[in-house]
Amino acid sequence: MRAIYIDGHGGNEVVHVGERPNPQRHPGEVLIRMQASTLNQVDLYMRNSGAGITHQLPQTMGIEGFGHVAECDAESGFNVGDAVVIHPSISCGQCEFCLRGDDVLCTRVSFVGEHRDGAWSDYLVVPARNVLHAPSYLTDFEAAALAVTHLTAWRMLVTQGQLKAGQTVLIFGIGGGVSVAALQLAKAMGVRVIVTSRHAHKLARAKDMGAELGIHTPHEEVVKSVMAFTHKRGVDLVIENVGEAVWGDAMKSLVRGGRLVTCGATSGDQPPADLRRIFIRQLQILGSTLGNLQEFKDLLAFCEHHHIRPVIDRVYTMHQVHDALDVMSRAEQFGKLALDLQH
Known part of the structure; x- marks a missing residue:
């Protein structure tokens, strides 16, 4: 079968489109004829x-x-031809985290495209x-986008961030997949x-999608802008995946007792802890990655109810994967870069 694969680590020279062995289905598994996918930061990480x-x-x-669905067991709940999306976290089902329903913390987890x-x-x-089952109102590419960026944003906002209607959230780096999903x-x-x-131009797009305030970081101070907007109160929640470069602003933008949820560290993973601020203002710092199976089901139901459509910036063929990876590495996209796996 055709596949995009790596045979080493480095740059695009290790990324190839070519033949790979067909996967073999076993009882309890589903064979899927893939149609569409989107790019994520971890794809760059695995290449690099x-x-x-x-x-x-x-x-x-x-x-x-x-x-x-191309093949499945009769009792699987699926039929050949069903339109489906995958949850990429393959868990053991036996460790303490799986037994309590938080399979994304599985001690033997195996991620599609990583392990x-x-x-x-x-x-x-x-x-x-x-x-x-994929939401019927979405395109192939929109449906494909839900399983990583939207699921990651869902766990950050709902499970970890405990965000409620009427509260205020600060989202760093709008344009990236998780940030745009969090906004939606x-x-x-x-x-x-x-x-x-x-x-x-990314701030303008975000405002069109409903953001009340856009802070242009080359020319505006984050903390000053946040405090002016919130009348010196601060925000209830910060969503960030930048890390070191924005950590100070993120901490100082929080209300007393506020929460910061992080899922990445593209600018560095060793920010100053600022422990005095954490304990004096009783802040909560939470890490988050992807989401568990129940959260994915909840997300799909929420998206269907609110008719949420992931933002697809551009679509590439399999043979254009180098171009797509280059665009992602330069953070030029707004939303998701998609791959047409049929062409």
Whole structure:
């Protein structure tokens, strides 16, 4: 079958489109004919180094995707031809975290496109429990986008951030997939949203989507702008995946007892802790990655109810994957970069 795979680590020279062995389905699994996927930061990470993630080369790339069921067990709950999306976190089902329903914390977790072959291929096999019916109102590419960025944003906002209607959230780096997803979900929850960006055109897009305030970081101070907007109160929640470069502003923008949820560290992972501020103002700092299976089900229901459509910036063919990776590495996109796995 055709697949996009890496045979080493470095730049685009290790990323290839070519033949890979067809996956073999076993009882309890579903074989999916893949149609569409989107790019995520971890795709760049796996290409660049994959450090700390146990994997074997060559390895097919891609964390999530949309497709149609090609083979399944009769009792799986699916039929051949069903339109489906995958939950990319394959858990053991036996550790303490799986037993309490938080399978994303599984001690033996295996992520599609990280620890095992990914979704950028003609076919993919995953356990039936990791397959969900795709929302019927979405395009192939929109459906594919939900499983990583929107699920990550959902856990950050709802589970970790405990965000409620009427509160205020500050989202750093609008334009990236998680940040745009967080904006969409927060607005549907009835939340006031402040966003930041180095790019004026991304702030304009965010305001069109409902953001109440856009902070142009080359020319405006984040903390000063936040405090003016909130009448010196601060925000209830900060959503960030930048890390070191924005950490100080993120901490100082929080209301007393506020929460900061982080899912990345693209600018560095060793920010000053600012412990006095944390304990004096009783702030909560929470880490978050992806989301568990129940959260994915809740997200799909929420999106269907509010008719949320992920923002697709551009669509690339499989043979244009180098171009797509380059655009993501330069953070030029607003929303998601998609891959057409049929072309």
